[in-house]
Amino acid sequence: MLPFLVRRLFRLGLVLLTVYTLVFLVAQVIPGGPFEEGDLPIERQALENLRKHYRLDLPVWQQYLANLWALLRHGDLGPSYISAHRTVNDILADHFPVSLKLGLVAMALAVALGVPIGAVSAVRHNSAVDHGGMLFALVGISVPNFVMTPLLIVVFAVWLRVLPSGGWDGLLSWKVVIPAFALAFLPAAALARYTRASMLGVLGMDYVRTARAKGLPELRVIARHALRNALIPVLTITGLYLSRVVTGSFFVETIAAVPGIGRYFITSISTRDYPVMLGTTLLLAFVVALVNLVVDLLYALVDPRIRYE
Amino acid sequence: MSGIRGARLRRLFRNRAAVAALGLVSVLILLAAVAPPLAPYPFAKQHAESINTPPGERFSLGTDQLGRDILSRLFYGARISLVVGILSQVVVLAVGVPVALAAGYFRGRVDGVLMQMVDVMLAIPDLLFVIVSTLLVRGLVEGSRWGVLKWLGELNQASGNVLLLLVVVGLTGWLPMARLLRGQILSLAQQEFVQAAHSLGLGHARIMTHHLLPNVLDTIIVSVTLGIPRAIFLEAALSFLGLGVPPPLPSWGTMIAEGVQAMRFTPHVVLGPSIVLAVTMLAFNFLGDGLRDAFDPQAQP
Numbered sequence: 344m345l346p347f348l349v350r351r352l353f354r355l356g357l358v359l360l361t362v363y364t365l366v367f368l369v370a371q372v373i374p375g376g377p378f379e380e381g382d383l384p385i386e387r388q389a390l391e392n393l394r395k396h397y398r399l400d401l402p403v404w405q406q407y408l409a410n411l412w413a414l415l416r417h418g419d420l421g422p423s424y425i426s427a428h429r430t431v432n433d434i435l436a437d438h439f440p441v442s443l444k445l446g447l448v449a450m451a452l453a454v455a456l457g458v459p460i461g462a463v464s465a466v467r468h469n470s471a472v473d474h475g476g477m478l479f480a481l482v483g484i485s486v487p488n489f490v491m492t493p494l495l496i497v498v499f500a501v502w503l504r505v506l507p508s509g510g511w512d513g514l515l516s517w518k519v520v521i522p523a524f525a526l527a528f529l530p531a532a533a534l535a536r537y538t539r540a541s542m543l544g545v546l547g548m549d550y551v552r553t554a555r556a557k558g559l560p561e562l563r564v565i566a567r568h569a570l571r572n573a574l575i576p577v578l579t580i581t582g583l584y585l586s587r588v589v590t591g592s593f594f595v596e597t598i599a600a601v602p603g604i605g606r607y608f609i610t611s612i613s614t615r616d617y618p619v620m621l622g623t624t625l626l627l628a629f630v631v632a633l634v635n636l637v638v639d640l641l642y643a644l645v646d647p648r649i650r651y652e
Numbered sequence: 653m654s655g656i657r658g659a660r661l662r663r664l665f666r667n668r669a670a671v672a673a674l675g676l677v678s679v680l681i682l683l684a685a686v687a688p689p690l691a692p693y694p695f696a697k698q699h700a701e702s703i704n705t706p707p708g709e710r711f712s713l714g715t716d717q718l719g720r721d722i723l724s725r726l727f728y729g730a731r732i733s734l735v736v737g738i739l740s741q742v743v744v745l746a747v748g749v750p751v752a753l754a755a756g757y758f759r760g761r762v763d764g765v766l767m768q769m770v771d772v773m774l775a776i777p778d779l780l781f782v783i784v785s786t787l788l789v790r791g792l793v794e795g796s797r798w799g800v801l802k803w804l805g806e807l808n809q810a811s812g813n814v815l816l817l818l819v820v821v822g823l824t825g826w827l828p829m830a831r832l833l834r835g836q837i838l839s840l841a842q843q844e845f846v847q848a849a850h851s852l853g854l855g856h857a858r859i860m861t862h863h864l865l866p867n868v869l870d871t872i873i874v875s876v877t878l879g880i881p882r883a884i885f886l887e888a889a890l891s892f893l894g895l896g897v898p899p900p901l902p903s904w905g906t907m908i909a910e911g912v913q914a915m916r917f918t919p920h921v922v923l924g925p926s927i928v929l930a931v932t933m934l935a936f937n938f939l940g941d942g943l944r945d946a947f948d949p950q951a952q953p
Contacts, residue, residue, distance in 0.1 A: 496915060
């Protein structure tokens, strides 16, 4: 177990270094920068000072090494080019927790909706329940969240006036409901589909027939014997969507006015705010790798036959 | 052969949802094709006296914040969505099919290198890939004085950026298809009929195009059908971000972005394009699922 963990953490470090290098290279290749001559109506000298302040006057390889060293030594991701008085660390610290909390709620919702819908659809294969469940899944997969969010806001906030239309007051506020549902739809739909497919496979197995033959109540057969064995692919899908959802969605956050980190992924690219782009991408890579590791460990918990050396 | 085709068509037409989706998709394509006479107004015409008018007699779906008729804009927006959605699949086929054929047929090192590349690219989120490559290509082509690039840039501008959109969207779309196809070709290439073709002295190219390709046509059709809504989604997302077609051209994504700004006061502006986009995506996905079920009754989603 321990050597496995050490190996995985080492690999995590390697992945992060690769991502760092790749994004740094992409930032060099994308034409245009934040401090290009002629873009800003300022003096030549001021521009030069700016470039010096952000270490942009150094040769590329020196920039790379200096920035990497600052990151490794002090965990310092550097200043944002665009928000002049904020560092990348500030931005991550202020906005990532919001996305994380919202994402965890959304993912809990998705699991609570998707897994039962998928399981019931499989048990009642080809019934009206199954068709309804799969219709829900297809709608969830088809409707993008920049469509889902305004639709939810218009229906529940503007017309019915039962929910606030946006904003953020922490988790214990009605403002969470619309963005959480908007985020949850796609993972719930995907989970419903995968749970159903996986359950259909398991329900035909011999041990399910044995469990029924020895007279176990149907609910117990399904919950303990079938669902548990159908859970491995479900866990994979949950992990996949979890890392996406907790790192925030540009669309949901801008439309529902949630001050999360999701919007910085996009704005940092379009405004050429490379340090923020680097920081958010590293965050994403870190979360993805971490969630994958946790999912791998959970496999062993769900299926005792899986062991890590 | 026609017996199998017939059975498939019968299975498809027994699936009522898929038939409805097929009908809807056909109507959409038709409407987009004949948009100009159907649209009540030119898409960029601003009716300054009736800004943000709710749906009514004169404007059946209302007007937006510049007083433009939403219905007319939806008609023209359908053209952009469908052109990018469908033509991007040409790029998907042009890249995905040869890669899958080469990897699955030659195996070994060719397969290793190609699939490694596919896996690395699949790890990048679609939207991120599309945004970065749009900026990259734009910067490269625009302002280029170099012959071909300059010409391409001008062509792209004349097409309202649609050319760039469909290429960039297509360049992410081929990845899942190549992965799927390669697996099938890998197992097909081991079968006797391919060995027989070899022993008859047929060349690699002919075996690939005449013996392997016809056998994976089903998968290609399904992938392409399911690739269209993905492409439509990416185009709308890019346009929402202001990286798609330039104003005043109406993309559904742009219309949603504009509508969102005032949705608390004039919800009709965002509703039209949102519902149309959702229904379009749903129709293509239903059709794709129906085709898959009809081609392969054993397959689970």
